[in-house]
Amino acid sequence: MTDPNHFVQIRHAQKSFGSLEVLKDISLNVARGQIVAIIGPSGSGKSTLLRAINDLDALTGGEVWLDGVQVNKSLPHRQYEKHINEMRQQIGMVFQHFNLFPHMTARDNVTMAPKLLKGLTNEEADALAKEQLEKVGMLDRIDYYPSQLSGGQKQRVAIARALAMKPKLMLFDEATSALDPELVDEVNLVMKKLAEEHMTMIIVTHEMDFAAAVCDRVLFMDRGVVVEEGPPEVIFRNPEKDRTKEFLRKHLAGAK
Amino acid sequence: MGLDFTVIPGYLDIVLLGCLWTIGITVAAALLSFFGGIAFAVVALYAPWIIRQPFRLVEWVFMGTPLLLQLFLIYFGLVQIGIDLPAFVAGIIGLGLHFAVYNSELIQTAILSVDKGQMEAARTVGLSRGQALRKVVIPQAVRDVIPPIGNNMIALLKDSALVSVIGVSELTLSAQRAIGATYRPFEFYLLAAAFYYVINLCMEWVQRRIERRIAISR
Ligand SMILES: Nc1ncnc2c1ncn2[C@@H]1O[C@H](COP(=O)(O)OP(=O)(O)O)[C@@H](O)[C@H]1O
Ligand SMILES: [Mg+2]
Numbered sequence: 187m188t189d190p191n192h193f194v195q196i197r198h199a200q201k202s203f204g205s206l207e208v209l210k211d212i213s214l215n216v217a218r219g220q221i222v223a224i225i226g227p228s229g230s231g232k233s234t235l236l237r238a239i240n241d242l243d244a245l246t247g248g249e250v251w252l253d254g255v256q257v258n259k260s261l262p263h264r265q266y267e268k269h270i271n272e273m274r275q276q277i278g279m280v281f282q283h284f285n286l287f288p289h290m291t292a293r294d295n296v297t298m299a300p301k302l303l304k305g306l307t308n309e310e311a312d313a314l315a316k317e318q319l320e321k322v323g324m325l326d327r328i329d330y331y332p333s334q335l336s337g338g339q340k341q342r343v344a345i346a347r348a349l350a351m352k353p354k355l356m357l358f359d360e361a362t363s364a365l366d367p368e369l370v371d372e373v374n375l376v377m378k379k380l381a382e383e384h385m386t387m388i389i390v391t392h393e394m395d396f397a398a399a400v401c402d403r404v405l406f407m408d409r410g411v412v413v414e415e416g417p418p419e420v421i422f423r424n425p426e427k428d429r430t431k432e433f434l435r436k437h438l439a440g441a442k
Numbered sequence: 443m444g445l446d447f448t449v450i451p452g453y454l455d456i457v458l459l460g461c462l463w464t465i466g467i468t469v470a471a472a473l474l475s476f477f478g479g480i481a482f483a484v485v486a487l488y489a490p491w492i493i494r495q496p497f498r499l500v501e502w503v504f505m506g507t508p509l510l511l512q513l514f515l516i517y518f519g520l521v522q523i524g525i526d527l528p529a530f531v532a533g534i535i536g537l538g539l540h541f542a543v544y545n546s547e548l549i550q551t552a553i554l555s556v557d558k559g560q561m562e563a564a565r566t567v568g569l570s571r572g573q574a575l576r577k578v579v580i581p582q583a584v585r586d587v588i589p590p591i592g593n594n595m596i597a598l599l600k601d602s603a604l605v606s607v608i609g610v611s612e613l614t615l616s617a618q619r620a621i622g623a624t625y626r627p628f629e630f631y632l633l634a635a636a637f638y639y640v641i642n643l644c645m646e647w648v649q650r651r652i653e654r655r656i657a658i659s660r
Contacts (some may be wrong), residue, residue, distance in 0.1 A: 242562055267570060275568035285563035289581050289659045298577060299567035331659050344563075351567055 192387055193218040193253055194239070194355060197313040199249030201234055208234045209245070210410040214357075218253075219384035221398035225376040226407035227433060232390045235407070236357050237283065239388070241270050251353055273366040275303060278348030286332040292319060294329045296350045303351075312415040322376045324375070338369030342376055349380075355381065362396075374400075394438065396419040396442045398422050406430045447629055457630065461637045467525025467534055467612060468599045468641070474538025475598065476591065480580060481544025486550055488575070504543040510604055512536050517608040533605030533612075541598045548590050550565035552583035585656050592649035599641060613637055 194216035201209035209230045213259050224232050237243040239250055241258055249256040257273045287295050296318050297311040319325045322342035332340055362370045374396050381400050391397050397404055403419040406414045414427045425431050457584050483496050517532035564574035606615035617634035621627045
C-alpha cells in the first residue's frame with residue numbers, strides 16, 4: 187500500500203520556541219531501508235528535527251508521516267495520546283546521553299517496555315533480552331546495572347532497548363558525542379550492523395567519516411533550513427553551497 | 443531510695459508486650475507513610491485542580507496541627523460520624539498519614555529533579571506519562587530520598603509514644619503501667635528508653651542495608 191520511497195515523510199516542518207524559529211519549512215523523504223545523516227553546526231536545529239519525528243518536540247507547523255500514517259495528526263487529547271504512544275513504539279530513539287534507566291539491569295532496560303506494552307511472558311522477555319543484547323555484544327553484561335557499564339556499553343544497551351520494540355525507524359541523536367574517543371567504534375560498529383540489516387535510520391552526527399561510510403544520503407542543516415543534501419561523496423567532496431564548504435572546512439580542521 | 447533494677451524482671455513481660463506494640467504500630471505506620479507519601483506526591487503534582495485543592499487542605503491539616511490533636515480527631519472525632527476505629531488502628535492511620543505528608547514533600551522534590559531525559563526515554567519507547575512515572579520516574583525519585591525518609595521513620599518511631607494517649611498499650615504506656623504498680627519511674631523509663639534505642643538501631647540498620655542495596659541501581 188504505502189510507497190517505499192516515502193517511508194518517512196517530513197512535510198513543511200516548522201518549529202518555533204516562542205519567537206525563536208528553529209525549523210523553517212523543512213521537507214524530507216526517507217525511503218524504506220535508507221540511512222540519512224544530518225550534519226550541521228550546533229544550534230542549527232538537528233535535534234529539534236529529530237525530536238519532532240516522534241513528537242518529543244511538537245512541530246508548530248507541518249506534518250510527519252511514517253509508513254503511511256501521520257505521526258502528528260490532530261486528534262482529541264486522549265485519542266492523540268493513545269495514537270502517539272503507538273507511533274513511538276515504532277520509532278526507536280537513541281540519545282547522546284544514553285538515558286538508560288539506572289534502576290534497572292540491562293535486561294530490564296530492554297524488556298520493560300515490551301513486557302508492559304506487548305504483554306510478553308517472562309520467557310519471551312528473557313529470549314528477547316538475550317537476542318537484543320547479543321546483537322549489540324552485551325549479552326555477557328545482561329544482569330549489570332548502568333552504573334556498572336562504560337559509556338560505550340551503556341549506549342549499546344540503549345540501542346538494544348530501542349530495538350526491542352521492533353521499530354520501523356531508528357533515530358540517533360549524536361549517539362557517540364558523549365563517549366571517550368576509544369569507545370566510539372564499538373557503538374559505530376553496532377550502527378553499521380543495523381545498516382547492513384537495512385534498518386531505516388536517521389542519524390544526527392558530527393562524525394563525517396562514519397556518515398560517509400554508512401549513510402546513503404547526507405543533509406547539511408544550518409539555522410533551521412536544509413542548505414544542501416545529496417549522496418555523501420557529493421556533500422563531503424564536492425559541495426555546491428558556500429555554507430556547506432565552510433562548515434566542512436572548519437569541522438574537518440577542528441577534528442584534526 | 444537509690445535505683446533498684448531488680449524490680450524490672452517482674453514487669454518485663456508487660457514492657458516487652460508494649461515494645462511489640464510499638465514495633466507493630468511503627469512498622470505499619472511507616473509502610474502507610476511510605477506508600478501514602480508516594481500517592482500524595484503524585485496527587486500533589488499531577489492530579490487535576492479539582493482534586494489537588496481539597497488535598498492541599500488535608501495536607502495543611504496534617505502538617506500544620508499537632509499530631510496529638512490529629513490522633514484525638516481520628517480516634518474520638520470519627521466516632522461521632524459513625525467510624526469507630528480500634529485505638530491502635532486510629533494510631534496507625536494518624537501516624538501514617540502525618541508522616542505520609544512529610545514523605546510526600548520529599549518525594550515531590552525528588553520527582554521533579556529526576557533527569558528530564560528519563561521521562562523522554564520512557565515516552566520514546568511508547569510508555570504513557572502515567573506508565574513512565576510509575577516504572578521509571580517514581581522508582582528513581584524514591585531511591586534518591588531513602589536517607590531523609592529514613593530520618594522521618596525514626597521520628598515516627600519516637601512519635602509513636604503519642605498513641606499512648608488514646609489508650610494503646612505501647613512501650614511508653616506499658617512502662618507507665620509498671621511504674622504505677624511499683625512507683626519506680628526512673629528504672630522503667632530507662633528501660634523503655636533502652637528499648638527505643640534498640641528499635642532505633644534496628645531501623646538504622648535496615649535503612650543502611652536498603653541504601654547499600656540500591657547504591658548500584660542509581
Ligand atoms: N526546549 C527549547 N526551548 C527553547 N529553545 C530551544 C529548545 N530546544 C532547542 N532550542 C533552541 O533551538 C535551536 C536548535 O537547537 P537544537 O535542535 O538542539 O540544535 P542542534 O541539535 O542542531 O545543536 C537552538 O538555538 C536551541 O537553543
Ligand atoms: Mg543536538
